[in-house]
Amino acid sequence: xxxxxxxxxxxxxxxxxxxxxxxxxxxxxxxxxxxxxxxxxxxxxxxxxxxxxxxxxxxxxxxxxxxxxxxxxxxxxxxxxxxxxxxxxxxxxxxxxxxxxxxxxxxxxxxxxxxxxxxxxxxxxxxxxxxxxxxxxxxxxxxxxxxxxxxxxxxxxxxxxxxxxxxxxxxxxxxxxxxxxxxxxxxxxxxxxxxxxxxxxxxxxxxxxxxxxxxxxxxxxxxxxxxxxxxxxxxxxxxxxxxxxxxxxxxxxxxxxxxxxxxxxxxxxxxxxxxxxxxxxxxxxxxxxxxxxxxxxxxxxxxxxxxxxxxxxxxxxxxxxxxxxxxxxxxxxxxxxxxxxxxxxxxxxxxxxxxxxxxxxxxxxxxxxxxxxxxxxxxxxxxxxxxxxxxxxxxxxx
Numbered sequence: 444x445x446x447x448x449x450x451x452x453x454x455x456x457x458x459x460x461x462x463x464x465x466x467x468x469x470x471x472x473x474x475x476x477x478x479x480x481x482x483x484x485x486x487x488x489x490x491x492x493x494x495x496x497x498x499x500x501x502x503x504x505x506x507x508x509x510x511x512x513x514x515x516x517x518x519x520x521x522x523x524x525x526x527x528x529x530x531x532x533x534x535x536x537x538x539x540x541x542x543x544x545x546x547x548x549x550x551x552x553x554x555x556x557x558x559x560x561x562x563x564x565x566x567x568x569x570x571x572x573x574x575x576x577x578x579x580x581x582x583x584x585x586x587x588x589x590x591x592x593x594x595x596x597x598x599x600x601x602x603x604x605x606x607x608x609x610x611x612x613x614x615x616x617x618x619x620x621x622x623x624x625x626x627x628x629x630x631x632x633x634x635x636x637x638x639x640x641x642x643x644x645x646x647x648x649x650x651x652x653x654x655x656x657x658x659x660x661x662x663x664x665x666x667x668x669x670x671x672x673x674x675x676x677x678x679x680x681x682x683x684x685x686x687x688x689x690x691x692x693x694x695x696x697x698x699x700x701x702x703x704x705x706x707x708x709x710x711x712x713x714x715x716x717x718x719x720x721x722x723x724x725x726x727x728x729x730x731x732x733x734x735x736x737x738x739x740x741x742x743x744x745x746x747x748x749x750x751x752x753x754x755x756x757x758x759x760x761x762x763x764x765x766x767x768x769x770x771x772x773x774x775x776x777x778x779x780x781x782x783x784x785x786x787x788x789x790x791x792x793x794x795x796x797x798x799x800x801x802x803x804x805x806x807x808x809x810x811x812x813x814x815x816x817x818x819x820x821x822x823x824x825x826x827x828x829x830x831x832x833x834x835x836x837x838x839x840x841x
Contacts, residue, residue: 467523480553488531489513491522500840502527502558505569509539524832541755544767548581555587565589565839576767583775592781597791605762609709610654618708637736641717666753669703703753711740725787773802780808785816
């Protein structure tokens with residue numbers, strides 16, 4: 444079945460979908476994949492392999508905690524280059540309210556095992572954006588990959604949240620509450636209406652970053668209190684005979700299974716979106732999470748981590764508690780490593796990409812800056828995948 448390229452403008456936030464220019468010009472083989480993981484999770488994706496008659500020996504697998512990477516632009520381009528490519532969605536597709544990275548790791552492990560079952564002599568993990576921290580955590584925990592590639596990977600979804608969360612929220616129950624001196628959208632602090640560039644004082648920025656960490660710590664405390672209360676109830680439950688004390692058993696059972704839902708307002712407030720003198724690179728003003736003004740994304744109906752269970756927040760979006768932090772996981776990635784960073788990415792800074800490279804535990808690490816490329820690499824995808832394909836050919840069977 445040939446790949447389908449619909450073309451046209453993509454919905455907001457789905458820039459990884461293939462565009463017409465991503466068509467490799469060859470008829471690839473496609474197969475829908477459905478896997479049940481060892482803990483009963485469902486993994487679905489599309490396996491693309493080279494044109495009929497061409498053998499493959501190395502498989503590339505790619506996913507994201509909540510994104511459907513079966514439609515990722517890398518899939519047809521790398522399959523046309525001679526590799527089997529499985530783009531798949533984790534069990535949390537399009538909904539990370541209760542996303543546990545630890546479960547996503549099990550999904551990655553299942554995908555890697557399936558490709559080995561199909562004859563792959565090598566499996567390479569590819570992480571794009573939030574998929575980078577997932578694939579590094581999977582490699583640390585399972586050693587399921589023989590190689591590791593990052594494309595526009597940030598330091599972790601939680602670490603990203605540390606730089607984007609609005610520290611001026613005074614009351615988590617009141618989305619309009621504000622501490623004015625910590626508000627990047629306050630004219631007194633250097634803000635100007637879109638599309639004017641803003642200028643934030645460096646001393647103020649230090650206090651702002653500290654306040655971002657403090658807000659995440661407060662949210663962590665709320666989440667941990669809920670998780671710990673449920674855990675304590677579960678421990679007490681084990682000592683109760685439900686036949687002898689059904690009322691006590693029922694109450695503790697209720698508390699043990701309780702899941703607190705957190706509504707987290709205002710999560711798009713990185714001053715670097717509007718002040719390009721902060722960590723300068725090739726990026727334009729704004730954020731790919733808001734169209735066009737980050738203010739709209741910060742105060743609007745939607746937003747990153749807007750609704751989370753307590754355990755989902757701690758596992759995925761907390762930069763203080765999540766285990767999916769590349770600073771912690773990359774030293775355990777000891778397989779050949781390729782890092783591709785687009786220098787016009789509105790979300791990820793050059794110094795962060797270099798830190799990922801420098802933290803890698805492998806003695807075979809290659810880094811490429813994709814000059815003036817945006818986060819989803821529009822207009823630069825062929826070049827990036829040619830770099831990746833050349834890197835793969837020199838290291839893995841084909």
